[in-house]
Amino acid sequence: MRAWERALRRAKLPIAFTQGFSPRPRIHFGLAVPTCFASTAEYVDVDLIEVPTDLASLAASLSAVLPGGMDVLAALEVDTKTPSLQSVIEAAEYIVPVGPGGWRFADLEAATEKLLAESVLPYTVVKRGKDVEYDMAPGLLGVKAVDFSEPSGLDADVERAIAHVPADTWQDRIALWCQVKVKPRSIRPQEILDLCSELIGSEFHALLSHRSALLVTDEQGFSEPISLQLPNAAAGAEVSNQ
Amino acid sequence: MTATQLAQTDIWSQLETLLPQVSKPARYIGNEGNIIRKEPTAEMVRWLLIFPDAYEVGQPNLGLHILYELLNDLPNAQAERSYLPWPDLAELMRANDIPLFSVDRHDPASDFDILAFTFPSELLFTNLLETIDLAGLALRSQDRGVESPLVIAGGHGVMNPEPIAAFVDAFVIGDGEDVSIEITAMYQDWRERGGPKDELLKNLAQIEGVYVPALYDVTYNADGTIASVKPNCEEAPERVEKRTIADLDALEYPRRPLVPLTEVVHDRLNIEIFRGCTRGCRFCQAGMITRPVRERSPEKVRKMIKTGLDSSGYEDLSLLSLSSADYSGIEELVTNIVDDHGDDRVAVSLPSLRVDAFTVGLASQIQRVKKTGLTFAPEAGTWRMRQVINKLISEEDLYAAVESAYESGWKRMKLYFMVGLPTEADEDVMGIAKLGRHVVELGKRHHKGASATISIGGFVPKAHTPFQWYGQDTIEDLEHKIQILKDETRRTNVQLRWHDPQATAAEGIVSRGDRRIADVIEHVWRNGGVFQEWREYFSLDRWLEALEACGLDLQFVVYRERKEHEIFPWEHISAGLRREFLWTDWKNALEAGALEDCRWIPCYDCGVCTDHGLEHLVASTVPPAGGSQGTGQCMSAMATTPAMTAQPVRISLKSMPNPSGTPSVAREPAVLT
Numbered sequence: 001m002r003a004w005e006r007a008l009r010r011a012k013l014p015i016a017f018t019q020g021f022s023p024r025p026r027i028h029f030g031l032a033v034p035t036c037f038a039s040t041a042e043y044v045d046v047d048l049i050e051v052p053t054d055l056a057s058l059a060a061s062l063s064a065v066l067p068g069g070m071d072v073l074a075a076l077e078v079d080t081k082t083p084s085l086q087s088v089i090e091a092a093e094y095i096v097p098v099g100p101g102g103w104r105f106a107d108l109e110a111a112t113e114k115l116l117a118e119s120v121l122p123y124t125v126v127k128r129g130k131d132v133e134y135d136m137a138p139g140l141l142g143v144k145a146v147d148f149s150e151p152s153g154l155d156a157d158v159e160r161a162i163a164h165v166p167a168d169t170w171q172d173r174i175a176l177w178c179q180v181k182v183k184p185r186s187i188r189p190q191e192i193l194d195l196c197s198e199l200i201g202s203e204f205h206a207l208l209s210h211r212s213a214l215l216v217t218d219e220q221g222f223s224e225p226i227s228l229q230l231p232n233a234a235a236g237a238e239v240s241n242q
Numbered sequence: 243m244t245a246t247q248l249a250q251t252d253i254w255s256q257l258e259t260l261l262p263q264v265s266k267p268a269r270y271i272g273n274e275g276n277i278i279r280k281e282p283t284a285e286m287v288r289w290l291l292i293f294p295d296a297y298e299v300g301q302p303n304l305g306l307h308i309l310y311e312l313l314n315d316l317p318n319a320q321a322e323r324s325y326l327p328w329p330d331l332a333e334l335m336r337a338n339d340i341p342l343f344s345v346d347r348h349d350p351a352s353d354f355d356i357l358a359f360t361f362p363s364e365l366l367f368t369n370l371l372e373t374i375d376l377a378g379l380a381l382r383s384q385d386r387g388v389e390s391p392l393v394i395a396g397g398h399g400v401m402n403p404e405p406i407a408a409f410v411d412a413f414v415i416g417d418g419e420d421v422s423i424e425i426t427a428m429y430q431d432w433r434e435r436g437g438p439k440d441e442l443l444k445n446l447a448q449i450e451g452v453y454v455p456a457l458y459d460v461t462y463n464a465d466g467t468i469a470s471v472k473p474n475c476e477e478a479p480e481r482v483e484k485r486t487i488a489d490l491d492a493l494e495y496p497r498r499p500l501v502p503l504t505e506v507v508h509d510r511l512n513i514e515i516f517r518g519c520t521r522g523c524r525f526c527q528a529g530m531i532t533r534p535v536r537e538r539s540p541e542k543v544r545k546m547i548k549t550g551l552d553s554s555g556y557e558d559l560s561l562l563s564l565s566s567a568d569y570s571g572i573e574e575l576v577t578n579i580v581d582d583h584g585d586d587r588v589a590v591s592l593p594s595l596r597v598d599a600f601t602v603g604l605a606s607q608i609q610r611v612k613k614t615g616l617t618f619a620p621e622a623g624t625w626r627m628r629q630v631i632n633k634l635i636s637e638e639d640l641y642a643a644v645e646s647a648y649e650s651g652w653k654r655m656k657l658y659f660m661v662g663l664p665t666e667a668d669e670d671v672m673g674i675a676k677l678g679r680h681v682v683e684l685g686k687r688h689h690k691g692a693s694a695t696i697s698i699g700g701f702v703p704k705a706h707t708p709f710q711w712y713g714q715d716t717i718e719d720l721e722h723k724i725q726i727l728k729d730e731t732r733r734t735n736v737q738l739r740w741h742d743p744q745a746t747a748a749e750g751i752v753s754r755g756d757r758r759i760a761d762v763i764e765h766v767w768r769n770g771g772v773f774q775e776w777r778e779y780f781s782l783d784r785w786l787e788a789l790e791a792c793g794l795d796l797q798f799v800v801y802r803e804r805k806e807h808e809i810f811p812w813e814h815i816s817a818g819l820r821r822e823f824l825w826t827d828w829k830n831a832l833e834a835g836a837l838e839d840c841r842w843i844p845c846y847d848c849g850v851c852t853d854h855g856l857e858h859l860v861a862s863t864v865p866p867a868g869g870s871q872g873t874g875q876c877m878s879a880m881a882t883t884p885a886m887t888a889q890p891v892r893i894s895l896k897s898m899p900n901p902s903g904t905p906s907v908a909r910e911p912a913v914l915t
Contacts, residue, residue: 003503006275006555009586023587036262065555067275067503099259207259 003067004044010065016047030085030214030225031092031182039211040165041093043085043225051077074226091141091181091222093213095161096189096206097173105174108204109145111196112176116143121195136195139187141179141222148173161212169208176206179215179222254348256340264331268504269297272323272345275501276553278310279346282320287426287433289313289321290344290354290391294361294369295775297325297345301500302508304562305360305397308495309422319426322346322354326369329772329779332376342376351377355429356392358422359410361399364752365745365774367406370395371767374409381764383411383456388439392429396421401531402705404811405752405759407455411439412446414453415815416484416531417517419493421451444477451485453815454478460757460811466798468756468809483816484531486856490517490538494546498553510558510591511550515543515575519564520840520858523633524831525621525660527704528564531817533850534858535841540575547579551588558589566592567601568841570860576608597635599642606650615695616647619658622666623673629834630665632827637677644681648688655681655694661723662701662715662746665832671723674698675730682735693735698724700746702753706817708827710810713803714750716796717743717782744782748774750800751785756811759799762788818856820849 005025008015017023026047033039052058055075062072098108115121121136146158148170154162158177162170176196180187193204215222261267282288291309293300300306306323313321322344327335335341342351351357357377359370371381374393380386383393395406396414403413414421425446432442447454457478461469473480487493499511516537519529538546547559559579563569572592579590590608595601597618605616620635622628628635644655659674678696685692700720703709715723720743731738751759765788766774773779789795804810806825823846827837840846841858851857 002509003275003501005557006501009555009557010552017587036267067501068273068277206262209262 003070004046007062007065007067008046011061013046013052014049016049028084028086030089031186033211034188034209037209037211038165041211041213041224043089043214045078045085047080076226085225088216088225089182089214090217091179091215092186092211093161093179093215094177094189094209095146095158095212096176096178096193096209097170098176098193099173099205099207105145105147105149107200107202108174108176108196109147111200111204112143112145114199115192115195116140118199123191123195125191134185136187136191139181139185140192141181142177143192144177146175146177148175161210165210169210173207176204179213253340253343253350256338257343257348260331260334260338260340263334265328266298266504269325269328270331270345271503272348274301274503275555276498277346277500278314278321280314280320285430286318286320287356287429288354289319289356289358289422289426290324290351291321292324292326292357292359292373294326294359294366294373295773296328298504298506300325301502301506302512303360303362304496304512304514305418307499307512308493309358309418310500311495311497312419313422313426316423316426318430322349324351324373326373326772327376332372332772335376341378342373352379352391354391355433356394356425359393359395359397361395361397363749363775364399364402364405365749366399367752367763368767368771368774370406370409371764372772382408384408386411386439388442392442394425398528398531401527401815401817402754402810402812403453403455403815404460404757405755405763407757408760410455411443412452412454414451414485415482416451416817417487418485419487419495421449421485424449425452444475447478450483453482455757458814466794468811468813471809471811471814481814481816483854484818486534486536486818486854487517488536488856489859490514490536491542494542497546497549499550499556501554501556508560510560511547511554511556512560512562513543513546513550514538514563515561515566515569516563518858519568521565521568521633522827522837522839523621523631524708524827525631525633525663525701525703526564527707530707530819532564533818533848534856536859537570540571540578543575544578544582548582551583551586557587558591559583560591560593562593565596567596567604573604576604580608597643598639599646602643602646602650606646615654615656616652617656617658618643620677621658621660622663622670623659623675623677624670626834627663627666627670627673629836630831631663632831632837634836634838640677641680641684644684648685648692653685653689653692655685656697657681657694658697658699660699660701661727662720664709664712665834666715666723668723668726671726672730675727675736678731678736679734693737695737695739696727696731698727698738698740700741700743702746702749704753705810705812705815706819706824708824708831710754710824711804711806711808711828714747714800716801717747720746742777742780745774745777745780747796747800748780748782748785751789751796754811755799758792758794761792762794765791818848818850818854820847820853823848 004027008025015025018026028045030043033042055077058075059072062075066072119137122133123136124131124133142157144155144158146154149172161177176189176193178189178192189209190206193206197204213224216225257270261270291306293303293306310321310323313319323346324342324344343349374381379390386393392411393409394412394414395403395410396418400413401415403410428445428449429442432445443454443456446452447457457473457475458471459474460471463469502509516535518532518535520533520535521529523529550556551559566572569575576590592605595605597620602616618640620628620640621633622631625637647655657678661671674696678694681694682692685694700715703712703714724740724743727738751762762785766784769784769787771781771784789799830837837846841860845851
């Protein structure tokens with residue numbers, strides 16, 4: 001948030017500010033990315049007083065002022081009446097290398113198959129010091145075990161998810177790919193791995209969690225908020241005119 | 243952001259999988275705005291600048307920002323940064339054989355030529371050992387050879403370097419900017435010749451402001467006091483004089499301040515408007531060791547603000563100094579800054595404010611954000627006590643400041659005080675509560691729910707101050723005084739906060755200790771005593787055990803009043819102040835004698851200017867407007883030097899010799915009731 005505020009100041013964009021005692025720039029994110037997660041699929045609404053004439057080059061100029069590793073892939077104008085990202089984002093996709101080392105792909109695959117066969121998946125989280133039980137089953141839209149030592153055998157979903165990540169991140173690793181609902185509660189990949197561990201009695205651990213998509217629902221089912229036709233883009237910024 | 247796009251080193255790839263397991267992982271990723279990505283070469287001298295505390299405390303440190311930019315601007319140097327990993331990560335690093343690393347490129351500490359520590363305070367000394375150990379080096383200087391990076395240290399916390407002399411190869415005393423350039427050149431030259439470490443140390447000792455402890459021998463008397471401190475080779479000077487940057491305008495850093503990605507303690511653009519302070523508060527080490535006053539010109543300040551805001555995107559700006567309202571023409575400067583940047587919603591703040599109505603008016607003028615609380619530091623509860631410490635704030639000044647603050651819309655006042663000051667009696671302590679209660683009463687006329695917070699610190703006498711002879715209050719004395727305040731503020735709207743007297747005692751051990759304290763520090767560290775400034779990790783028991791194991795005690799190291807001619811552990815280190823001046827000022831203090839600010843009165847010859855060819859550099863010889871400057875009189879009407887032009891002028895008062903070294907005691911201020 002701060003990084004964005006300061007980058008927008010450096011870029012000298014005509015940002016709209018909130019009213020009130022201590023005005024803040026009007027910036028709204030889709031879904032907070034948890035600490036230590038990498039992501040190639042973040043969206044942000046930035047309210048501007050006027051739309052920059054050169055919208056096409058905005059992505060590049062914002063990338064230049066953002067901290068290294070944060071790149072804006074696309075920016076487009078949306079109507080001010082468009083519902084907020086937060087209200088429309090329904091699901092998220094993750095791809096997660098799994099450790100500790102030594103686990104065979106077959107173990108993880110067996111665990112995910114078992115998981116998908118269950119109709120109820122009770123999972124306990126600690127909320128304000130109290131144990132609260134959730135059923136994870138309705139939130140799991142898709143779960144797959146991935147074997148990167150067989151790169152030719154990757155399915156289309158996984159290929160798309162890792163399109164923007166350097167290959168050595170995955171090299172020879174096994175991984176979990178999943179699409180999960182973020183409402184009423186955002187399911188995290190480690191929680192799925194916890195369930196897998198429980199089901200087959202061994203321990204799976206997310207080495208690095210990578211968010212590869214945020215999804216909204218439309219007529220065709222789930223899709224990304226900016227359907228990018230750009231050759232090398234999986235994330236973007238929305239700019240709305242106040 | 244894909245984390246894998248960050249620096250790709252062996253350490254990073256290992257670290258990346260550990261970070262989800264530790265608290266606040268953003269401490270370790272670097273990648274801040276304006277980070278400098280300079281590829282090191284074999285010819286460059288590589289500096290690792292280390293702040294030995296948590297990232298969020300160390301990241302905003304201005305000194306570190308200055309050196310980081312300055313060294314990276316040199317063709318023959320490359321600099322990166324490191325902070326002490328929190329104990330959760332330190333444990334994982336040890337378990338996984340990961341050494342201390344830079345946050346910039348995540349290179350191991352041992353890849354660097356120089357590990358340079360900054361110590362803003364002395365309780366961080368055990369963190370020095372933790373850092374050296376995590377870096378994989380031998381703790382003691384004598385056990386490290388040429389293959390090991392050079393360990394140097396600077397900052398206010400090493401004005402008495404002796405407690406950590408055994409661990410550090412060389413200290414930088416005073417302003418570090420020029421010295422670090424000279425060290426770089428000398429190191430490069432030594433490395434090319436391939437000499438032994440001993441030769442490097444002797445060369446470094448030739449640089450003014452560099453202290454190499456291995457070149458000095460200390461002998462002790464039977465009673466445990468120091469008998470002598472003597473150089474053991476001709477390369478080492480008898481006394482190491484501090485370095486002083488005479489002209490701040492020539493030093494234009496920071497230009498591109500590092501902008502953190504995570505929450506840190508002071509997250510804003512910091513611009514120094516002057517160094518040094520001659521208010522002469524006797525407890526204040528910073529004011530004593532940074533003399534004389536050196537102002538940066540308003541034009542340069544404005545230019546640096548423009549550059550800094552543009553390059554950082556910061557929305558907050560802070561004008562730093564030891565007492566920012568004392569800057570000549572502060573009103574004009576602030577007005578100009580607001581004119582320059584007001585449209586960009588930039589908020590200006592002035593930390594370290596004087597206590598008077600003028601200053602509050604100034605703060606009110608520039609305060610953009612909600613007026614929640616305002617902090618004043620009268621430091622002591624009675625006028626007599628404030629004369630002893632020479633913090634000359636009259637009650638009239640304080641109450642006028644508080645009135646003005648309430649009128650301007652502030653609702654909560656915070657007041658800083660110390661207990662454990664020389665000559666302090668119970669009634670002085672009760673005076674603190676009385677002031678607090680009166681402040682609340684004043685507030686109730688303006689706001690129904692007015693309240694005041696009183697923060698109490700325990701006084702620790704510091705080296706190079708008039709109070710260096712003073713026997714620090716015992717833990718029991720401090721507890722007694724805090725109890726008085728608890729009783730006196732019960733059932734009032736005065737909230738009381740206090741610093742743990744046990745931590746005050748530990749700070750006493752490391753502040754005025756001699757070389758034998760090295761063993762105490764090592765003992766404390768070996769028993770888990772890191773992050774001693776953090777309550778959750780502090781325990782006095784470790785310190786008491788360590789003292790006992792080393793045959794020392796609190797009585798000798800902390801509580802004992804020093805005799806007039808006792809040789810201090812820091813006797814061979816000079817902050818420019820004459821010992822006779824400090825002693826006379828100490829005697830004067832005990833009689834509650836006040837001493838005025840020498841920016842605006844004739845020189846009383848503390849030694850800094852007269853002995854070192856330095857001068858105050860101020861834009862005006864007229865004291866700033868507003869308040870009585872604590873003297874109970876209107877200072878601006880009695881300027882002793884003729885009015886000057888608005889341009890900076892050097893005021894030389896060398897023509898006023900004071901051969902006896904006796905300070906000219908200021909006229910007795912009227913006592914206000």
